[in-house]
Amino acid sequence: MKLSKEMRGFQDRIGHQFARPELLVRALTHASISSPTRSDNQRLEFLGDRVLGLVMATALLEDDKSASEGQLAPRFNAMVRKEACADVAREIDLGEVLKLGRSEMMSGGRRKLALLGDAMEAVIAAVYKDAGFEAAQAMILRLWASRINAVEDDARDAKTSLQELVQAKRQKPPAYELVSRTGPDHQPVFTIVVRLDDGAEAQATAGSKRQAEQAAATALLSKLEQKQ
Structure with a gap:
């Protein structure tokens, strides 16, 4: 599968070149435009949420080796909640390449928090399935770096x-x-x-x-x- 110019630009922004580009296309396909021949990103979103959680839990434990579970829990929640995923998606202009049905597009779907957050999780899963855990981990740590450094300011402590x-x-x-x-x-x-x-x-x-x-x-x- 040959990716569009916009999709290739998106690969550059996330720092991963897909060996199986169909995974990226699926990750960016919302249910509003899916069909029997075109899968949406819901299953990838489910997987990406779990990959993100494992990466974040590991990163926070490494970042503060003396923190208790009570301290880590709100930091973790701040990193994996839908709002954080949507913020990262906006920073990499994910909305510009999101594939939506006409109704979602007309109602501003490219800017909706839930759609952006879900698609970001799906992209994480796509990278994981394309190149393994270490590739997904590297991308997450790169895109979430500033948030990990400032997590105590974001967390509901x-x-x-x-x-x-x-x-x-x-x-x-x-x-x-x-x-x-x-x-x-x-x-x-x-x-x-x-x-x-x-x-x-x-x-x-x-x-x-x-x-x-x-x-x-x-x-x-x-x-x-x-x-x-």
Whole structure:
């Protein structure tokens, strides 16, 4: 199969040249234009979601080897949610090569979050099926690089969750206090305690104040959930 000029340009943007170009065409074909002779991208989307999840889980574990499951979970969710996939799709102009039925095209389908996010996952699966896991992993890490570096800013973190919880109970915001700072200047260790207006509190230690605050908030959230 010979790809169009637009499709070849898209290959350049994602950094992968397909040995089986029909996989790319399928990944970019929405259900609104599928037919008995033209498969849509839904099955690839299903697979791509799982490939993305494995790559992201591995990357986040490697990026922060001291992070707890409670810290990693919101970061992971921020990386794999449909909004993140759609944002990446916009950055590589995926919408320009998306194959849509007339009704979807007329209703702005090339800009729809769900369609872009689904197609991005399908493209991931297409690369995986074309060249294996390492090729898909390399593409994902390249396209998501800036997000992985800033993931704590994107994630719905424990501090945010704790603050929203106490606001719902009409309490004062959580108070974070530095209990101690130990260790040498190049490798400090911070201990933080977080307290609520009703007396509930939790303490945690980490290599930065921010990480210690997040860990303390996670610990307090866990305590509060156990009481419910």
